[in-house]
Amino acid sequence: MELVVARVGRAHGLRGEVALELRTDVPEERLAAGAVLATDPADAGPLTVESTRVHQQRWLVRFAEVADRTQAEELRGVELVVTADDSVEEDAWYPHELTGLRVELADGTPVGEVVGLEHPPAHDVLVVRETGGQRTVVPFVRAIVPTVDVAGGRVVLTPPGGLLARDADAVDGPGDGA
Structure with a gap:
């Protein structure tokens, strides 16, 4: 690679x-x-x-x-x-190791798949294709991405409200009839 x-x-x-x-x-x-x-x-x-x-x-x-x-x-x-081969450092991953990993919430709810890693000035971001097809950029920081399990094929997110497109859909979705 x-x-x-x-x-x-x-x-x-x-x-x-x-x-x-x-x-x-x-x-x-x-x-x-x-x-x-x-x-x-x-x-x-x-x-x-x-x-x-x-x-x-x-x-x-x-x-x-x-x-x-x-x-x-x-x-x-x-x-x-x-x-280079796969990274052997703890808490360090190459883009090819992350691409394709499934993305889920801490409770196991599916979110989507990692499709890339970008390097803007502040810090790295994971590019996630959500299950609905939306492209979402997730700050690659421990507070939001507490678990990267390459061997298990997954990344766990604990996102703040509004980060994921699925959160926006829930807010913009059908009302409660009131």
Whole structure:
């Protein structure tokens, strides 16, 4: 399984450095000097990390194959990828491990299926296709997603009222006759 470590952003300076949009929790390991990373698209690489540094809270990387700003600009949008097995860390999952898991409430009520994982700035979110077909974005935080059971094929939610489309349907549904 290929995993995205980072996406190449803007060129930085004249000597070929690029800013990265990180997708890994361990950039110091994945982007260590000498690391060779495959790319997507494949014809942009592989790229060998020559050096890294953090500047104004952004990771800057220089690749051995990139000599100047022009070459660095050509890499913008390229994804750096690695081949990885399933995660062995507790409370850490790769997107491919989550996709397809059934989603249910703590009482076992079916909600739907995980169809993806997104990485907006605040925190990761699970993308859930509810049983009615609605696409719902669920903050991937322990308070709302207390259980991820990959082996059991399920994710348990304890959502606040109104988060799920099914909650909105219950509110907007037929009245009680009053």
